[in-house]
Amino acid sequence: MREIFRNRIEAGQLLAEKLTRYANQPNVIVLGLPRGGVPVAFGVAKALRVPLDVFVVRKLGTPGRRELAMGAIATGGVRVLNEEVVGGLGIPMDVIDAVTAEERQELKRRELAYRGSYSEPEVSGKTVILIDDGIATGSTMRAAVRALNAQHPARSIVAVPTAAGSTYRELRSEVDELVALMTPERFYGVGEWYQDFSQTSDADVTDLLERARSYSASPNVAGPAKTGGE
Numbered sequence: 001m002r003e004i005f006r007n008r009i010e011a012g013q014l015l016a017e018k019l020t021r022y023a024n025q026p027n028v029i030v031l032g033l034p035r036g037g038v039p040v041a042f043g044v045a046k047a048l049r050v051p052l053d054v055f056v057v058r059k060l061g062t063p064g065r066r067e068l069a070m071g072a073i074a075t076g077g078v079r080v081l082n083e084e085v086v087g088g089l090g091i092p093m094d095v096i097d098a099v100t101a102e103e104r105q106e107l108k109r110r111e112l113a114y115r116g117s118y119s120e121p122e123v124s125g126k127t128v129i130l131i132d133d134g135i136a137t138g139s140t141m142r143a144a145v146r147a148l149n150a151q152h153p154a155r156s157i158v159a160v161p162t163a164a165g166s167t168y169r170e171l172r173s174e175v176d177e178l179v180a181l182m183t184p185e186r187f188y189g190v191g192e193w194y195q196d197f198s199q200t201s202d203a204d205v206t207d208l209l210e211r212a213r214s215y216s217a218s219p220n221v222a223g224p225a226k227t228g229g230e
Contacts, residue, residue: 003163003182007196008036008133010045011181014055015184018179019129019159023048025153031055031075033144034114040161042208044131052177052212053121054114054205057144058103063095069139070096073103074147075111075120094101113202125150127155129135133162134190138171146175148223162193180188 005011022028028050032041038054060071062085070091071081079100086096086136111120120228135141141158148156157202158171160180164187172178191197 004192005161005194007194008039008200011133012040012049012131013047013133013195015031015159015179016044016047016159016182017183019044019048019157022050022127022129022157025050025127026156027125028129029053029123030129031080031121031123031148033057033130033132033140034110034205035202038205038208039200040129040133042212043130044129044159045212045214049215050129051121052209054209055113055121055144056107056114057140057147059140059143060096060099061101062089062091069143070099072098072143072147073107074121074144075107076147076151078150080146080150094191096217102148110172110202114205117214124152125154127157128153129157129159130175131159131161133161134193135160135167135171136187136190138162138167142174145171150175162190163187164208188189201204 030041030045030050030052032038032054034054041052055075057072057074059069060073062068062070068085069082070085071079073079096209123226128148130144145156145158155176157177158175162182163180165183165185168178168180168183
Protein backbone atom coordinates (compact mmCIF):
# COMPACT_ATOMS: atom_id res chain seq x y z
CA MET A 1 0.00 0.00 0.00
CA ARG A 2 1.31 3.45 -0.89
CA GLU A 3 2.27 5.86 1.85
CA ILE A 4 -0.26 8.61 2.59
CA PHE A 5 -0.45 11.29 5.25
CA ARG A 6 -2.89 10.96 8.15
CA ASN A 7 -3.81 14.64 7.97
CA ARG A 8 -2.32 18.04 7.16
CA ILE A 9 -0.80 18.58 10.59
CA GLU A 10 1.12 15.29 10.39
CA ALA A 11 2.23 16.19 6.86
CA GLY A 12 3.64 19.44 8.22
CA GLN A 13 5.52 17.67 10.97
CA LEU A 14 7.10 15.30 8.46
CA LEU A 15 7.89 18.15 6.09
CA ALA A 16 9.65 20.02 8.91
CA GLU A 17 12.16 17.16 9.16
CA LYS A 18 13.44 18.18 5.71
CA LEU A 19 13.81 21.81 6.79
CA THR A 20 15.64 21.52 10.10
CA ARG A 21 18.51 23.75 8.94
CA TYR A 22 16.08 26.67 9.18
CA ALA A 23 15.08 25.97 12.78
CA ASN A 24 15.35 28.87 15.26
CA GLN A 25 16.67 31.21 12.57
CA PRO A 26 15.65 34.84 13.25
CA ASN A 27 15.37 35.75 9.57
CA VAL A 28 13.05 32.88 8.59
CA ILE A 29 9.27 33.04 8.25
CA VAL A 30 6.78 30.36 7.21
CA LEU A 31 3.82 31.43 5.07
CA GLY A 32 0.85 29.15 4.45
CA LEU A 33 -1.50 29.43 1.49
CA PRO A 34 -5.06 29.53 2.82
CA ARG A 35 -6.88 27.55 3.52
CA GLY A 36 -5.45 24.02 3.23
CA GLY A 37 -1.82 25.07 3.34
CA VAL A 38 -2.12 26.67 6.77
CA PRO A 39 -2.38 23.46 8.87
CA VAL A 40 0.69 22.11 7.06
CA ALA A 41 2.52 25.39 7.59
CA PHE A 42 1.54 25.34 11.27
CA GLY A 43 3.21 21.97 11.73
CA VAL A 44 6.36 23.22 10.02
CA ALA A 45 6.54 26.55 11.86
CA LYS A 46 5.95 24.95 15.24
CA ALA A 47 8.64 22.33 14.69
CA LEU A 48 11.15 24.91 13.42
CA ARG A 49 10.13 27.50 16.04
CA VAL A 50 9.81 30.32 13.53
CA PRO A 51 6.90 32.72 12.90
CA LEU A 52 3.85 31.67 10.92
CA ASP A 53 1.60 33.85 8.79
CA VAL A 54 -0.65 33.54 5.77
CA PHE A 55 0.09 34.56 2.21
CA VAL A 56 -3.23 35.25 0.52
CA VAL A 57 -3.19 34.98 -3.26
CA ARG A 58 -6.00 35.77 -5.68
CA LYS A 59 -5.58 34.86 -9.31
CA LEU A 60 -6.78 37.42 -11.86
CA GLY A 61 -8.98 35.47 -14.22
CA THR A 62 -9.18 36.45 -17.88
CA PRO A 63 -12.66 37.82 -18.71
CA GLY A 64 -14.69 35.06 -20.33
CA ARG A 65 -12.05 32.50 -19.36
CA ARG A 66 -11.76 32.89 -15.61
CA GLU A 67 -9.73 29.70 -15.25
CA LEU A 68 -6.94 31.30 -17.34
CA ALA A 69 -4.87 33.54 -15.08
CA MET A 70 -3.71 36.82 -16.57
CA GLY A 71 -1.97 37.63 -13.28
CA ALA A 72 -2.33 37.56 -9.52
CA ILE A 73 -2.48 39.78 -6.47
CA ALA A 74 -1.21 38.82 -3.06
CA THR A 75 -0.48 39.86 0.50
CA GLY A 76 1.65 42.99 0.52
CA GLY A 77 -0.32 44.83 -2.17
CA VAL A 78 1.61 43.18 -4.99
CA ARG A 79 0.21 42.59 -8.46
CA VAL A 80 2.02 40.51 -11.03
CA LEU A 81 0.82 40.08 -14.60
CA ASN A 82 1.31 37.23 -17.02
CA GLU A 83 2.60 39.27 -19.92
CA GLU A 84 2.23 36.39 -22.38
CA VAL A 85 -1.50 36.10 -21.65
CA VAL A 86 -2.11 39.86 -21.44
CA GLY A 87 -0.18 40.61 -24.62
CA GLY A 88 -1.33 37.55 -26.52
CA LEU A 89 -5.02 38.31 -25.90
CA GLY A 90 -4.64 42.07 -26.09
CA ILE A 91 -6.31 42.63 -22.71
CA PRO A 92 -6.61 46.38 -22.04
CA MET A 93 -5.33 47.82 -18.77
CA ASP A 94 -8.74 49.11 -17.68
CA VAL A 95 -10.08 45.55 -17.81
CA ILE A 96 -7.11 44.32 -15.77
CA ASP A 97 -7.69 47.10 -13.24
CA ALA A 98 -11.39 46.23 -12.92
CA VAL A 99 -10.68 42.56 -12.25
CA THR A 100 -7.93 43.56 -9.83
CA ALA A 101 -10.30 45.81 -7.87
CA GLU A 102 -12.83 42.98 -7.55
CA GLU A 103 -10.28 40.43 -6.40
CA ARG A 104 -8.63 42.93 -4.03
CA GLN A 105 -11.89 43.22 -2.10
CA GLU A 106 -11.93 39.45 -1.54
CA LEU A 107 -8.23 39.45 -0.63
CA LYS A 108 -8.82 42.16 1.98
CA ARG A 109 -11.82 40.26 3.36
CA ARG A 110 -9.78 37.12 3.82
CA GLU A 111 -6.81 38.92 5.33
CA LEU A 112 -9.06 40.67 7.84
CA ALA A 113 -10.73 37.38 8.71
CA TYR A 114 -7.40 35.59 9.18
CA ARG A 115 -5.12 38.28 10.56
CA GLY A 116 -7.43 40.77 12.24
CA SER A 117 -5.45 43.70 13.64
CA TYR A 118 -2.07 42.07 13.01
CA SER A 119 -0.01 43.69 10.26
CA GLU A 120 1.10 41.99 7.06
CA PRO A 121 4.30 39.95 7.34
CA GLU A 122 7.53 41.65 6.31
CA VAL A 123 9.24 39.38 3.79
CA SER A 124 11.81 41.67 2.17
CA GLY A 125 15.29 40.39 2.92
CA LYS A 126 14.02 37.29 4.71
CA THR A 127 14.13 33.58 4.01
CA VAL A 128 10.52 32.69 3.24
CA ILE A 129 9.18 29.14 3.31
CA LEU A 130 5.96 29.10 1.28
CA ILE A 131 3.74 26.11 2.01
CA ASP A 132 0.62 24.47 0.60
CA ASP A 133 -0.89 21.04 1.27
CA GLY A 134 0.13 19.87 -2.19
CA ILE A 135 0.69 20.94 -5.78
CA ALA A 136 -1.27 19.52 -8.70
CA THR A 137 -1.14 21.79 -11.78
CA GLY A 138 0.91 24.40 -9.91
CA SER A 139 -1.06 27.43 -11.14
CA THR A 140 -1.83 28.78 -7.66
CA MET A 141 1.70 28.18 -6.39
CA ARG A 142 3.26 29.82 -9.43
CA ALA A 143 1.12 32.90 -8.84
CA ALA A 144 2.13 32.90 -5.19
CA VAL A 145 5.83 32.53 -5.99
CA ARG A 146 5.80 35.38 -8.50
CA ALA A 147 3.95 37.64 -6.09
CA LEU A 148 6.32 36.71 -3.27
CA ASN A 149 9.46 37.26 -5.36
CA ALA A 150 8.17 40.72 -6.28
CA GLN A 151 8.61 41.60 -2.58
CA HIS A 152 12.31 40.70 -2.71
CA PRO A 153 12.85 37.97 -0.12
CA ALA A 154 16.45 36.98 0.49
CA ARG A 155 15.55 33.39 -0.34
CA SER A 156 12.29 31.82 -1.55
CA ILE A 157 11.56 28.21 -0.63
CA VAL A 158 8.47 26.22 -1.58
CA ALA A 159 7.78 23.21 0.61
CA VAL A 160 4.88 20.79 0.18
CA PRO A 161 4.10 17.25 1.31
CA THR A 162 3.26 16.09 -2.20
CA ALA A 163 3.49 17.40 -5.75
CA ALA A 164 2.85 16.00 -9.19
CA GLY A 165 6.18 14.90 -10.62
CA SER A 166 5.87 16.96 -13.81
CA THR A 167 4.83 20.10 -11.92
CA TYR A 168 7.67 19.64 -9.44
CA ARG A 169 10.21 19.64 -12.27
CA GLU A 170 8.67 22.71 -13.91
CA LEU A 171 8.54 24.72 -10.68
CA ARG A 172 12.13 24.10 -9.56
CA SER A 173 13.56 26.88 -11.70
CA GLU A 174 11.23 29.53 -10.21
CA VAL A 175 12.41 29.29 -6.59
CA ASP A 176 15.68 29.04 -4.70
CA GLU A 177 14.67 25.71 -3.21
CA LEU A 178 11.78 23.29 -3.73
CA VAL A 179 11.08 20.60 -1.15
CA ALA A 180 8.48 17.85 -1.61
CA LEU A 181 8.21 14.61 0.33
CA MET A 182 6.56 12.78 -2.56
CA THR A 183 6.56 13.54 -6.29
CA PRO A 184 4.44 10.80 -7.89
CA GLU A 185 4.09 10.70 -11.65
CA ARG A 186 0.50 9.49 -11.42
CA PHE A 187 -1.22 12.36 -9.68
CA TYR A 188 -4.98 12.80 -9.81
CA GLY A 189 -5.41 15.26 -6.95
CA VAL A 190 -3.84 16.41 -3.69
CA GLY A 191 -6.56 14.79 -1.58
CA GLU A 192 -5.64 11.26 -2.65
CA TRP A 193 -2.46 11.52 -0.56
CA TYR A 194 -4.30 12.17 2.72
CA GLN A 195 -6.44 9.94 4.90
CA ASP A 196 -8.21 13.03 6.24
CA PHE A 197 -8.55 15.77 3.65
CA SER A 198 -11.53 17.52 5.18
CA GLN A 199 -12.03 21.17 4.32
CA THR A 200 -10.12 23.76 6.34
CA SER A 201 -12.42 26.60 7.44
CA ASP A 202 -11.67 30.28 7.98
CA ALA A 203 -12.10 29.61 11.71
CA ASP A 204 -9.49 26.82 11.53
CA VAL A 205 -7.02 29.20 9.87
CA THR A 206 -7.60 31.91 12.50
CA ASP A 207 -7.22 29.42 15.34
CA LEU A 208 -3.93 28.06 14.01
CA LEU A 209 -2.51 31.55 13.56
CA GLU A 210 -3.45 32.43 17.14
CA ARG A 211 -1.84 29.25 18.42
CA ALA A 212 1.30 30.02 16.43
CA ARG A 213 1.50 33.50 17.97
CA SER A 214 1.51 31.95 21.43
CA TYR A 215 4.81 30.20 20.80
CA SER A 216 6.08 33.13 18.73
CA ALA A 217 6.08 35.10 21.98
CA SER A 218 9.17 33.09 22.98
CA PRO A 219 12.40 35.15 23.11
CA ASN A 220 13.80 32.91 20.38
CA VAL A 221 10.97 33.54 17.94
CA ALA A 222 10.06 36.95 16.56
CA GLY A 223 6.29 37.14 16.10
CA PRO A 224 4.26 39.37 13.79
CA ALA A 225 3.67 42.98 14.72
CA LYS A 226 0.25 44.10 15.90
CA THR A 227 -1.25 47.39 14.83
CA GLY A 228 -3.30 49.70 17.01
CA GLY A 229 -3.68 49.64 20.77
CA GLU A 230 -3.72 46.57 22.93
